[in-house]
Amino acid sequence: MSQSFHRGRRLRWTPEIRSMVRETPPLLAEDLIMPYFVVETEDQSFRKEIGAMPGQYQLSLTELEKQVGPLARQSETAKKYLALREELKTCDVNLFLMESEENGKQLQEISKRESIVSGDLQDANAESEHLKEAYETLEREVAELDDQLTEKRNQMNQAEMLKGNLEGQINVLKEQINTEKMNAEHIRSRIESITHSLEEKQRQILQYQEDYAGITESESASRSSQEAAEAELMALDEKLMLMEQQLEEIDLFYSREGMPENVWVESGGINARTAYFLKNNAGVYNWITVTEPNGTKFRYEPGKKTFRESSDGEVKAVASQDGNHPAEITGKEISDQTGWYELYIEKNVPVGSEVYVLTFAMDLGALYEKIVAPVKIGEAGYSSVKDQNMNIIMHHVKNQIGLEAVDGRIERYPYLDMSSLNAWIMRQENENSGTGVIDTYVWDDPELKRVRRVVAFQAISIQGERWIVNSTDRIFYRHPFPQLHSPLRTA
Numbered sequence: 001m002s003q004s005f006h007r008g009r010r011l012r013w014t015p016e017i018r019s020m021v022r023e024t025p026p027l028l029a030e031d032l033i034m035p036y037f038v039v040e041t042e043d044q045s046f047r048k049e050i051g052a053m054p055g056q057y058q059l060s061l062t063e064l065e066k067q068v069g070p071l072a073r074q075s076e077t078a079k080k081y082l083a084l085r086e087e088l089k090t091c092d093v094n095l096f097l098m099e100s101e102e103n104g105k106q107l108q109e110i111s112k113r114e115s116i117v118s119g120d121l122q123d124a125n126a127e128s129e130h131l132k133e134a135y136e137t138l139e140r141e142v143a144e145l146d147d148q149l150t151e152k153r154n155q156m157n158q159a160e161m162l163k164g165n166l167e168g169q170i171n172v173l174k175e176q177i178n179t180e181k182m183n184a185e186h187i188r189s190r191i192e193s194i195t196h197s198l199e200e201k202q203r204q205i206l207q208y209q210e211d212y213a214g215i216t217e218s219e220s221a222s223r224s225s226q227e228a229a230e231a232e233l234m235a236l237d238e239k240l241m242l243m244e245q246q247l248e249e250i251d252l253f254y255s256r257e258g259m260p261e262n263v264w265v266e267s268g269g270i271n272a273r274t275a276y277f278l279k280n281n282a283g284v285y286n287w288i289t290v291t292e293p294n295g296t297k298f299r300y301e302p303g304k305k306t307f308r309e310s311s312d313g314e315v316k317a318v319a320s321q322d323g324n325h326p327a328e329i330t331g332k333e334i335s336d337q338t339g340w341y342e343l344y345i346e347k348n349v350p351v352g353s354e355v356y357v358l359t360f361a362m363d364l365g366a367l368y369e370k371i372v373a374p375v376k377i378g379e380a381g382y383s384s385v386k387d388q389n390m391n392i393i394m395h396h397v398k399n400q401i402g403l404e405a406v407d408g409r410i411e412r413y414p415y416l417d418m419s420s421l422n423a424w425i426m427r428q429e430n431e432n433s434g435t436g437v438i439d440t441y442v443w444d445d446p447e448l449k450r451v452r453r454v455v456a457f458q459a460i461s462i463q464g465e466r467w468i469v470n471s472t473d474r475i476f477y478r479h480p481f482p483q484l485h486s487p488l489r490t491a
Contacts, residue, residue: 004405014096015089034071038064066086164167167265246284247345247463250327254349255278270349270356275300283366284344291357332364334402340365341393341401368394372469379471388466390425397444416441416448422453428468432459437475451475 038056039046046060117220120404126211252274271290278288278300286300327347343362348355368385372394385394390405403409406422420439427434435456443446455472 015092036064036067042054065142174298244463246281246362247327248331250277250345250358254347254358259264269353271298274298279303283370284362285306286338286361286363288361289411291358291359293354327360329465332387335363337362338365339398339401340368364394368396375471383469383471386468390429390468393467395443400443413441413448428457428470429460433457440472 035056037050037056037058038062039048041060044060044062046058047063050056050058080341148214219293254270255256274288274290279302284303285302287299289300290298292298327345330344330346332341332343334340341364343364345360345362347358347360349358350356372383372385373396382394382396383394384392384400386405387393391408392403392405395401402443403412405425406418409416409421410418424436424438429438433456435454437452437454439449439450439452453472454473454475455470457468457470460467460469
């Protein structure tokens with residue numbers, strides 16, 4: 001039986017060494033005893049484990065033979081192993097002897113080499129000491145050179161810094177020189193400009209002195225204009241009472257209330273009297289309508305034939321069904337034909353047991369031209385009228401009629417400054433009369449020139465409604481009043 005395995009003998013490669021380091025006595029074949037326990041029994045296959053000796057059994061002779069047969073073979077194997085082991089020992093001894101002899105030869109060779117190497121080592125040590133001394137000398141020289149180089153570099157850096165500083169100072173001085181040159185040029189230019197400006201200011205002072213005298217005169221004239229405006233407005237207040245008189249005249253003209261029907265027939269009836277009334281008040285009324293009790297309506301216009309309108313099935317409501325109720329103002333609208341306001345007046349006229357409804361359309365344009373327009377302060381002055389809502393109802397510029405005095409104008413002219421006008425309108429809302437000076441515009445001028453005006457106003461009552469009569473005149477200066485267009489400024 002051949003078997004190959006490695007025997008690690010790095011420290012136990014001789015029998016002597018192995019014997020010295022062995023931890024147990026040698027194990028011999030005769031030391032190996034295997035006990036067997038045989039039992040006389042007729043059972044040839046008897047095999048029973050012994051409880052006190054685990055792994056050992058009581059066997060019959062047949063079972064014993066079965067156990068001894070393999071052991072014999074193992075015994076032969078063991079004998080062969082022992083023989084091979086003895087042979088191995090002999091080989092180990094021979095190998096040891098050979099190795100010892102070889103090692104002796106190697107040792108001699110090594111000794112020779114050692115002597116040679118020792119000599120070389122002494123020479124190398126001497127050379128090393130010499131080289132060490134030379135190296136240290138070179139190190140000292142290199143260190144000195146490094147110190148010198150560092151010093152030179154520091155000196156060079158200082159020189160560069162000094163150069164940079166000097167160049168910076170030179171550039172600053174150059175800039176200062178250029179600046180001084182420019183300043184000198186600027187000063188010369190400023191001297192010339194100031195000299196020219198002084199001359200211009202002196203001319204302006206002379207002009208302003210002349211203008212001051214004119215402004216003083218204008219202010220004096222303004223105060224006189226305000227006083228004149230107050231007087232004119234007082235007179236206008238009395239003239240506008242014509243409207244109240246017209247209401248009284250209507251009541252008086254149609255005062256034959258309750259008269260018998262035959263009396264109206266004899267005098268031409270209510271339609272004839274209305275035509276006569278319109279003829280006598282030409283230029284005051286644009287038209288008059290007579291609504292009969294059955295709803296039929298007759299319309300009278302100056303210079304036109306009377307025409308009859310078909311009944312619309314509706315009879316206009318009236319304030320009273322008796323003849324004692326006076327004529328009253330019921331409203332106003334801008335006429336599409338004239339562009340002026342029409343003031344509507346209604347009157348109930350009883351005829352017997354029936355009631356006729358009369359509607360008068362008073363022409364405020366004609367009233368303005370007849371009564372208001374003549375009232376003005378100076379040649380450039382004019383007067384206007386606003387209702388209680390500050391809507392312009394009379395004005396010499398027709399495109400201003402119907403506008404709210406401030407908000408309406410702001411909407412139409414958002415680029416104009418209305419602050420002064422707004423303050424004036426607020427006074428009119430809170431006071432019954434007053435005078436002042438405001439900045440406003442020439443409303444009939446396409447360029448809307450800004451002007452300063454002396455103004456006055458008077459509040460009047462037309463049948464319980466508050467109207468504002470405003471009169472104004474332009475203040476003329478020797479120099480035109482400056483134009484001002486500003487962003488929207490609401491009241």
